Amino acid sequence: MQRPRTLTVRVDALARVEGEGALHVRVRNGQVHELRLEIYEPPRFFEAFLRGRRFDEAPDITARICGICPVAYQMSACNAIESLFGLSVKGPIRDLRLLLYYGEWIESHALHMFLLHLPDFLGYESALHMARDHPEWVQKGLQIKKAGNALMARIGGREIHPINVRIGGFYSVPSRRDLLEHKEELARARDFIVEALRWMAGLEFPDFEEDYEFVALYHPEEYAILEGQIRSSKGLLVPVSGFEEVFEEFQVPYSNALHSIVRGRGSYMVGPLARFNLNFPQLTPVAREVALSIGLTPPVRNPFRSLLVRGVEILHACEEALRLIERYEPPDRPWEPVEVRPGTGYGASEAPRGILYHRYRIRADGLIEEAKIVPPTSQNQRRMEDDLRKLVPRLLSLPKDQITWRCEQAIRNYDPCISCATHFLRLEIETG
Amino acid sequence: MARRRKPKLAVWKFASCDGCQLTLLDCEDELLALAGEIEIAYFLEASRAIVRGPYDISLVEGSISTPEQVEQIRKIRRQTRFLVTIGACATAGGIQALRNFADVRGFLDLVYARPEYIKTLEKSLPASAYVPVDFELRGCPIGKGPLLELLSAFLNGRRPSIPNHSVCIECKRRGIVCVMVAQGTPCLGPVTQAGCGALCPAYRRGCYGCFGPMETPNPTSLGNWLLARGMASPDLVRLFRTFNAYAPAFKEAGERYAEAADVDRSS
Structure with missing residues (x-):
């Protein structure tokens, strides 16, 4: 019989994630003795310097929390502030927001699937290494990504930190012809992703399942992305304003990002798997059909299969984008005017990585008095550790470098955005 | 004639949003061609493979905001022939430099649950506050065009043509x-x-x-x-x-x- 193993797995700088994190695992006699996902990315104190800024600056400032999902920040900020001011954006302006957000989902998911996650399944250090043997898939992945980026650039002005979003809508809107130009590229991306999904379904997925509490927004009329209520697979259903009552954040000594749990229960998962499992009936018929045909039947409890679920969401996003473009007629005016109402506004949207929550307290003069932001990666942090705690004991027969790689892959299942996760640490500054 | 060794590129991250280094991955049409001309030796956002320095060119994203980062930027400078800051954070301190205007007394009023766990410098500063910088690419974020112009100029041994007018x-x-x-x-x-x-x-x-x-x-x-x-x-x-x-x-x-x-x- 093999002796129970004792070893330390240490990854000082996690690769193929956004931001800076490390992993530390100590196994003694076959038991996980210590496990820490250490987020050492320095805090940037966004919530502190949002104080005293005017409400209409929040979308541009919070976008800078993350270069990968700036639209998520802009949308959650608009959401929170507009709900306080009693504005609900409808019609073509709302469609444009959806289009911009679908562009981000396509871009961010394709980046993660093809360039960051897929190399793990094929045993490559990076997509550039992978491109030597599989140039066609890297090329197709890049083309899908480009279709998302092009849509973002058209509506938002640029892909990273779009400049065209404002409270109430946009500074200016595209013409119908502008948007029709994207149809071909989006249709091609849609075809590529279906092809890729059929191929990727045949990859080897580690046998690992967990009984997660999945948490995602729920919207009665669509696969929630822009707004909705908070729902979980263990029975939660609350409006966004109840977020802080349901979830509890706390600090751990080894991470610059707060951990989050469901009060009284424990860790939970946000992101593609949670959305897919909770809102499956609202995916487009083709997305549902492709999902079922490659063996994705909700609930999917294997986090490694998030690779495929992201692909299904890309497919959904391409199809929905094509539908919205088809019905688009420019609005009479690019934005709805707003009137400042003092009070507290709550907003959330589905960033590519999961629920992104914003809360703002705004004064009668329009200045922000207090801001709180809870990004998806910080919510998933505890869940990532829980996955690793379960996974590591099963890997102990492997050589150490394989254990390390598999742990990294398990973290990448969550597409962690560490830059996001770190920026909500609060620093209070007296401004006199 | 034997082909010249490919120059080694490193991409470094300090306090930032990752957007400027993402710009490199956003060069969807050029990325693979670029990887043919330049050895991407250190780029953690894209690869777990790490090639040791020295590096011919370093792209530095993010501002310097912790004591460890001060040491790190100095180390990178020692290992780098041509050091370029990419974006507003590395070039000017970024949005997080707003803390530089806060009253120092305010820092006593940290309200983390456990402020002792956090290490941070009082000011968020550009790389140039600590080391000589060879070139700055501006923007929040930088643009794809200027980034490709910079790399192409570097590969061809000429000065990048980046406008400095308004x-x-x-x-x-x-x-x-x-x-x-x-x-x-x-x-x-x-x-x-x-x-x-x-x-x-x-x-x-x-x-x-x-x-x-x-x-x-x-x-x-x-x-x-x-x-x-x-x-x-x-x-x-x-x-x-x-x-x-x-x-x-x-x-x-x-x-x-x-x-x-x-x-x-x-x-």
């Missing part, structure tokens, strides 16, 4: 109607470095200065013009204090109008 010039070249003249919208275009293609005016909003100050700008002239047309000083201060708030010209302008705002309040 956004106004770009705007005029594109034939965009001036948002200040036509709509009365405050715009930092006259004092901001070009490079974005006058993006904001093209979308009918005022420039918010994400490429930082142009060479020899005159922010006082612009500021006074805006004040004369009814802008309140606190609004003007905020206009200068965003993503390049600690770039010298914007910093001075912000401080000048902040003093004016204080005078207004006390009078």
Whole structure:
């Protein structure tokens, strides 16, 4: 019989994630003795310097929390502030927001699937290494990504930190012809992703399942992305304003990002798997059909299969984008005017990585008095550790470098955005 | 003739949003060709493979905001032949440099649950505050075009052709109607470095200065013009204090109008 193993797995700088994190695992006699996902990315104190800024600056400032999902920040900020001011954006302006957000989902998911996650399944250090043997898939992945980026650039002005979003809508809107130009590229991306999904379904997925509490927004009329209520697979259903009552954040000594749990229960998962499992009936018929045909039947409890679920969401996003473009007629005016109402506004949207929550307290003069932001990666942090705690004991027969790689892959299942996760640490500054 | 060794590229991250290094991965049509010309030796966002230094070119993203980062940027400088800062954080301290304006006393009032766990410097500063920098790429974020121009110039041993005139010039070249003249919208275009293609005016909003100050700008002239047309000083201060708030010209302008705002309040 093999002796129970004792070893330390240490990854000082996690690769193929956004931001800076490390992993530390100590196994003694076959038991996980210590496990820490250490987020050492320095805090940037966004919530502190949002104080005293005017409400209409929040979308541009919070976008800078993350270069990968700036639209998520802009949308959650608009959401929170507009709900306080009693504005609900409808019609073509709302469609444009959806289009911009679908562009981000396509871009961010394709980046993660093809360039960051897929190399793990094929045993490559990076997509550039992978491109030597599989140039066609890297090329197709890049083309899908480009279709998302092009849509973002058209509506938002640029892909990273779009400049065209404002409270109430946009500074200016595209013409119908502008948007029709994207149809071909989006249709091609849609075809590529279906092809890729059929191929990727045949990859080897580690046998690992967990009984997660999945948490995602729920919207009665669509696969929630822009707004909705908070729902979980263990029975939660609350409006966004109840977020802080349901979830509890706390600090751990080894991470610059707060951990989050469901009060009284424990860790939970946000992101593609949670959305897919909770809102499956609202995916487009083709997305549902492709999902079922490659063996994705909700609930999917294997986090490694998030690779495929992201692909299904890309497919959904391409199809929905094509539908919205088809019905688009420019609005009479690019934005709805707003009137400042003092009070507290709550907003959330589905960033590519999961629920992104914003809360703002705004004064009668329009200045922000207090801001709180809870990004998806910080919510998933505890869940990532829980996955690793379960996974590591099963890997102990492997050589150490394989254990390390598999742990990294398990973290990448969550597409962690560490830059996001770190920026909500609060620093209070007296401004006199 | 034997082919010359491919130059080694490293991409480094400090306090930032990852957007500027993402710009490299956003070069969807050029990425694989680029990887054929240059060895991507260290780029954690894209690869777990690490090739040791020295590096021919380092792209540095993010501002220096912790004691460890000060050591790290010095180490990178020692290992690098050509060091380029990419974006507003590495070049001017970024949005997080807004903390530099806070009263130092305020730092005693940290309200983390456990502030002792967090290490941070009082100021968020550009790389150039600690090491010599060979070239700066501006923007929040940088643009794909200028990044490719920089790399191509580097590969060909020439100076990158990056404009240092104002956004106004770009705007005029594109034939965009001036948002200040036509709509009365405050715009930092006259004092901001070009490079974005006058993006904001093209979308009918005022420039918010994400490429930082142009060479020899005159922010006082612009500021006074805006004040004369009814802008309140606190609004003007905020206009200068965003993503390049600690770039010298914007910093001075912000401080000048902040003093004016204080005078207004006390009078």
